[in-house]
Amino acid sequence: MKILKYLIPYIVFGSLQYKFTKDGLTFASPFLFMSLRYFIGGLALLPFAKKVVLNRDVIILTLLTTASSGLWAMGLNYVAPSESAVLSYTMPLFSIPIAYLILSERPRTFEVVGAIIGFLGVTVYGLSLSGKLSVLGGILTVLNAVFWASFTVYYRKLRSMDPAVVNTSQMLLGSLVFLALTPVGFRFDPSLNFVGDLLFSALLGGTLLFYLWNVMLRMERVGKVTVMAFSVPVTSSIIDEVTGEVQLNHESYAGMLTMMAGIILSRKDEIFSKKRKVAVKTAKTS
Template sequence: MRMSRKNDIVLFVIMVSFWALNYPLVKFALNYVDSFTLLFYRILISLVGVLIIFNRKLRFNIRRNEIIPLFILSMLNVFIFMELWFIAETTISSSLSAILIYTYPVISTLLSIIFLKESYNRYVILGIILGFSGVIVIFFHGLISGLGIGVLIAFLGSVSWASGTIYYKKYLGGTERETTNFYQFAFAIVPALMVAGVFQPNITLFEPNLTFLIIVIIIGFPGTAIAYYAFLHLNREYRVSTISSFLFLVPALSVIFSIFLLNEIPSVYEIAGLLLVSIGIIFSAKGIKK
């Protein structure tokens, strides 16, 4: 059943707030575990969270023709995207990671034109140029600062997430949001465990620090299970470009959270990149014709 516009706004605010908070929290979590173990626990807690919150709405007997699309979505939206993000954040600041990941709206707008045949005007082209100009500024700074690999990995994570969004809209838009949300974590849990086991091949994988558990519960429950439900719901009910136009709020908030929680002061290059990416997001999304 269609939610009210007011409820959609509340969902959007929750999604943006917790996604912005996730970046400094991931940096905290990486003080206790490696990126692969963090991914496993985030997916595990997110999966449990979805089961608790949406149990009555879940459809467990998925159709055969849904299995492969849900698996592909799981790899793009969860496993590949999140692992690239976590690896990147071991080498670059959380605020820089957030700025790069949130080139996603510019990339998804470009992909929506190509694969969803959304019409566009000159503002979209301008927005895409501005957005990628922001990436170039950040990447240039990363090269001269010795952070080029981390910057590239974070950007590739953004590409994976954008691809997953378009894939969901094109092939799984008719599947229930709750079911999609559950299976994107369910299909990712085994690969995540296998990879974590390779890099942490002993029982300590299952003996997490209490502080780490508290952090990852915040990341996994409201920051992933609920936030991803909101994300899937909003992308199903509205145009990809409509939702994308407001997502510049996530890196902007994340920079603020990182300043207060981690004492990370963004460089002039990072601020310039954030401004270019944010303006690019607004132009590229708003320029899509109705």
């Protein structure tokens, strides 16, 4: 799969971004942190884009991404990084119907089944956290997933545009949206750790992830790309257990395995197609 060269770094940095952003939020309020994150990320991408585009679609995309990022950051104040990752990845269940409504992208059977099974894994994982998960943090994070699904579909809609231009434009414009909101709950206690957290979140966890996500959505349908992303919360959960952030139990592992089953099932047509091609090639050479 050509998409793997984009998916693998997305999984690695996507899994780590939750920890860096969570730590960064201990030094700054969510809207201030996100304003700086978007501005630094957009500025870093500007030399590659060479221009900023402001039109109706980019403005709508910006409103969707900022709503998603703002809700995610506020939710991170109440939940652990792995919990945020798992709840955020309810996103595929929302993205498939939104893609049908906006793009008329009719979902394939195994994409839908894979998304449902992956969501079942999220549910099992969530139940394993019952009694420990903040209700407010959970609601904010799931709302973030709805907006994430929406801007994911918009990325697909804007697939004819250069990803560098799209992301530079929405990040610089988004930084202004967050800047206007910074007086809300303003808090700032900078340190060297904060600088490291911010730079990771802005560059590797922001610009790079937005760019990779955009590129993958130019290559494949919304249903296929979003279901594959279930691999991020699985990786994030394992990282959190290794670092002592959370302690996983049997139900947690069952949930993660179910998510992986959803990913595999969503790619069933492609996997079996490759097997058939290999079988035919082998038969011809024998």
